[in-house]
Amino acid sequence: MAMQxxxxxxxxxxxxxxxxxxxxxxxxxxxxxxxxxxxLLIAVFTVLAVAPGLFxxxxxxxxxxxxxxxxxxxxxxxxxxxxxxxxxAKVIHGARVSMTIGIATVAGTTLxxxxxxxxxxxxxxxxxxxxxxxTDVWFALPTFLGAVVMLSxxxxxxxxxxxxxxxxxxxxxxxxxxxxxxxxVRDMEYVTAARALxxxxxxxxWRHILPNALAPVIVYGAIRVGIVIAAEATLSxxxxxxxxxxxxxxxxxxxxxxxxxxxxxxLLFPGLFxxxxxxxxxxxxDALRDAFDPRLR
Amino acid sequence: xPVFFGATFLIFxxxxxxxxxxxxxxxxxxxxxxxxxxxxxSRYHLDDPLLVRYGKYVSGLARGDFGTNFRxxxxxxxxxxxxxxxxxxxxxxxxxxxxxxxxxxxxxxxRRRSLMDSLVLVSTTVVVAVPVFVLGxxxxxxxxxxxxxxxxxxxxxxxxxxxLPAVVLGSLSLCYVARLARASLxxxxxxxxxxxxxxxxxxxxxxxxxxxLRNSLIPVVTFLGVDLGSLLSGAIVTEGIFNxxxxxxxxxxxxxxxxxxxxxxxxxxxxxxxxxxxxxxxVLYAVLxxxxxxx
Numbered sequence: 001m002a003m004q005x006x007x008x009x010x011x012x013x014x015x016x017x018x019x020x021x022x023x024x025x026x027x028x029x030x031x032x033x034x035x036x037x038x039x040l041l042i043a044v045f046t047v048l049a050v051a052p053g054l055f056x057x058x059x060x061x062x063x064x065x066x067x068x069x070x071x072x073x074x075x076x077x078x079x080x081x082x083x084x085x086x087x088x089a090k091v092i093h094g095a096r097v098s099m100t101i102g103i104a105t106v107a108g109t110t111l112x113x114x115x116x117x118x119x120x121x122x123x124x125x126x127x128x129x130x131x132x133x134x135t136d137v138w139f140a141l142p143t144f145l146g147a148v149v150m151l152s153x154x155x156x157x158x159x160x161x162x163x164x165x166x167x168x169x170x171x172x173x174x175x176x177x178x179x180x181x182x183x184x185v186r187d188m189e190y191v192t193a194a195r196a197l198x199x200x201x202x203x204x205x206w207r208h209i210l211p212n213a214l215a216p217v218i219v220y221g222a223i224r225v226g227i228v229i230a231a232e233a234t235l236s237x238x239x240x241x242x243x244x245x246x247x248x249x250x251x252x253x254x255x256x257x258x259x260x261x262x263x264x265x266x267l268l269f270p271g272l273f274x275x276x277x278x279x280x281x282x283x284x285x286d287a288l289r290d291a292f293d294p295r296l297r
Numbered sequence: 298x299p300v301f302f303g304a305t306f307l308i309f310x311x312x313x314x315x316x317x318x319x320x321x322x323x324x325x326x327x328x329x330x331x332x333x334x335x336x337x338x339s340r341y342h343l344d345d346p347l348l349v350r351y352g353k354y355v356s357g358l359a360r361g362d363f364g365t366n367f368r369x370x371x372x373x374x375x376x377x378x379x380x381x382x383x384x385x386x387x388x389x390x391x392x393x394x395x396x397x398x399x400x401x402x403x404x405x406x407x408r409r410r411s412l413m414d415s416l417v418l419v420s421t422t423v424v425v426a427v428p429v430f431v432l433g434x435x436x437x438x439x440x441x442x443x444x445x446x447x448x449x450x451x452x453x454x455x456x457x458x459x460x461l462p463a464v465v466l467g468s469l470s471l472c473y474v475a476r477l478a479r480a481s482l483x484x485x486x487x488x489x490x491x492x493x494x495x496x497x498x499x500x501x502x503x504x505x506x507x508x509x510l511r512n513s514l515i516p517v518v519t520f521l522g523v524d525l526g527s528l529l530s531g532a533i534v535t536e537g538i539f540n541x542x543x544x545x546x547x548x549x550x551x552x553x554x555x556x557x558x559x560x561x562x563x564x565x566x567x568x569x570x571x572x573x574x575x576x577x578x579x580v581l582y583a584v585l586x587x588x589x590x591x592x
Contacts, residue, residue, distance in 0.1 A: 133303070136300045139300075140301070140303075141564070142564060144527075149312055149564075237534070238537070267435075271427075286422070
């Protein structure tokens with residue numbers, strides 16, 4: 001019954017259609033409104049991060065104390081913060097920190113996870129056992145407390161330190177994911193065939209296994225960007241991440257908490273932007289999973 | 298066991314690598330005579346190599362001694378005072394996420410593509426996207442300050458004062474539980490054994506309630522087991538917002554005042570809880586899936 005609807009289309013496309021995992025997923029994605037919506041949101045936030053000046057002429061650091069805690073108005077949509085800075089400009093400029101840290105952290109985590117996970121899955125044996133033990137130990141550590149302790153060890157509290165700590169506590173999950181994906185691909189016939197034709201280990205991993213084992217990591221990576229952005233905001237909010245005068249949504253919300261009753265707009269706007277960014281990445285991950293995982297269709 | 302030693306050693310090494318001299322912090326403004334300083338350093342084993350210190354610490358642990366902080370207070374006493382608050386909070390959050398998450402996930406999974414399903418999907422996605430501290434302040438402002446339904450901060454109102462923090466703390470995992478339950482139920486409903494059960498003419502109630510449900514619970518139980526540990530350790534933010542004097546706040550202030558012993562003791566206890574929770578999950582597996590027992 002469920003077969004009827006897509007059948008004619010599939011037949012019509014069949015002769016020209018490329019049946020690879022990636023092109024198949026891409027065709028799925030192009031038709032998914034969820035994907036288009038989240039991609040659009042991410043594009044907007046990327047532009048905000050790269051060129052905040054396009055959206056706000058005001059300087060977020062040019063503040064006038066006489067405007068302190070001013071309510072939102074027609075000229076200044078988001079009102080003013082305690083120091084009398086234009087809040088709209090501040091919120092817009094806050095996108096840069098979140099996007100940078102989200103993407104840098106996930107890029108780093110993915111790199112570590114793909115290398116370790118592929119090695120563990122491909123070679124098995126001792127390599128696998130050692131990597132599995134280390135991830136087990138890492139899992140047992142309470143992530144958040146561990147991150148807090150490690151940030152105090154590192155001393156500095158800038159973007160590089162935060163990124164490092166978030167990578168250190170993010171790699172185990174992804175490594176396990178990568179390892180199990182490699183395991184399912186490793187013993188496929190085409191890998192054996194390539195090996196029989198004389199392909200070396202590196203070539204097997206790079207050309208034959210990796211392209212077919214990457215999908216779960218990419219799905220998780222998209223969701224992970226959202227998680228990391230929220231984590232940065234939380235750490236900065238606790239005073240353990242970025243420090244003033246850095247402009248970050250977490251710091252803005254931390255500043256808003258003391259004046260929750262008199263100036264709720266200070267919480268509302270950064271909270272809204274933060275949530276929207278996280279939402280965009282979570283939705284992107286969902287759309288990617290639907291496209292890559294045929295079981296859920 | 299190797300997990301326990303590996304994790305505790307890691308945190309031990311990390312915490313003792315925090316820069317700054319704790320004796321200076323202890324002394325405050327007054328300079329200490331060298332003799333006193335030497336005595337304090339030897340009492341806290343500050344001059345021993347890291348491995349020796351860790352060995353001494355573990356042998357103390359075996360006797361139930363979590364160490365003493367720099368003000369001479371046993372860490373176990375601090376934990377005894379702080380843990381009940383966090384445990385109450387975590388258990389309430391756990392019950393909230395497990396019950397509501399399962400119900401929402403199963404209802405959505407059974408009536409796939411229905412209004413209820415879309416509602417669950419949309420609401421879980423939105424809640425996942427809102428960071429805990431934003432959610433916490435919103436809930437505090439709306440439900441406690443404006444509407445006055447709940448106490449705003451503190452624990453003086455008994456269970457009532459734990460309710461709102463627990464909902465905030467559990468909401469993120471609630472979404473995961475609901476989505477996980479939904480996905481695995483949908484998968485189980487398509488499995489061969491469900492078709493077989495239907496073909497045998499079993500009533501739908503039994504097909505879903507026994508055959509599909511029991512199998513789809515396994516991933517949910519795994520998640521809940523791991524999550525119990527993270528609820529206990531991840532309550533720093535929630536405890537801060539609602540000013541609950543729990544383990545998260547104790548850790549936070551211990552890190553800031555360089556009370557190494559307290560930090561290490563608490564993390565050790567949390568790692569222990571994590572290991573035990575995993576053990577419990579393994580036992581539950583065998584109950585849910587007899588194949589695992591007979592393997």
